[in-house]
Amino acid sequence: MSTWQLFRTGGFTLIILLFCSIVSLAIIIERYLYYRRRSRVKRLDFMKKVRKELEKGSVETALSICKKSDTPFSSVVYAGLSFYNHSEKEISNNMDREIVVETTTLERFTAIIGTIASVAVYIGLFGTVLGIMRVFHDLSASGTGGVGVVINGISEALVTTAAGLCVAVPAITAYNYFIKKIDSFIKDMELCASETMDLTAPK
Numbered sequence: 001m002s003t004w005q006l007f008r009t010g011g012f013t014l015i016i017l018l019f020c021s022i023v024s025l026a027i028i029i030e031r032y033l034y035y036r037r038r039s040r041v042k043r044l045d046f047m048k049k050v051r052k053e054l055e056k057g058s059v060e061t062a063l064s065i066c067k068k069s070d071t072p073f074s075s076v077v078y079a080g081l082s083f084y085n086h087s088e089k090e091i092s093n094n095m096d097r098e099i100v101v102e103t104t105t106l107e108r109f110t111a112i113i114g115t116i117a118s119v120a121v122y123i124g125l126f127g128t129v130l131g132i133m134r135v136f137h138d139l140s141a142s143g144t145g146g147v148g149v150v151i152n153g154i155s156e157a158l159v160t161t162a163a164g165l166c167v168a169v170p171a172i173t174a175y176n177y178f179i180k181k182i183d184s185f186i187k188d189m190e191l192c193a194s195e196t197m198d199l200t201a202p203k
Helices: 003-010 012-037 043-055 059-069 072-081 088-106 110-142 147-157 159-200
Strands: none
Touching: 012 110, 012 159, 043 059, 043 072, 043 159, 059 072, 072 088, 072 159, 088 159, 110 147, 110 159
16 A cells, blocks of 8 residues: 555554654654763773772862763762762762762653553554444445455554554664663662772771
């Protein structure tokens, strides 16, 4: 079928699925590029540089390294080092707050992807049910037609189910990838926070 025929067959449910697909694709691309940009610096290399500067007593240089890195864990370390002359509790609390802020930023839009992945199939099934109901209603109204007409009508109605799967599968795959990526970022932030506490502890 042509694109126009598909939309005529699917009706408004296909338009909803198309909208969900566009939103999903836009978020997937935005989040992928965001995570990629913020994971260019490796945690071990970063902490090695920070540790080296702190051992020399150069806190300002360590803070400068944090600013240039632009990663979630560098923001956490910066939050801790900015309270360098404060108590351990204040340093820890400031880093904990920064972890919450960074985690919230990392999770942005991911709930939308998860929702689309969950409901797209049901929207497709809903469209299929409406299509089948329309086929049988038309048959009963006209009083004509046979098995071939019914099968053709049902096959057209199944277009929305197929469309729902096409939207849901990439969305759920991306959502699972994003959740795993966020967990990795959180683990790095927590490890960096722990190491920063050790580095800033009184000798």
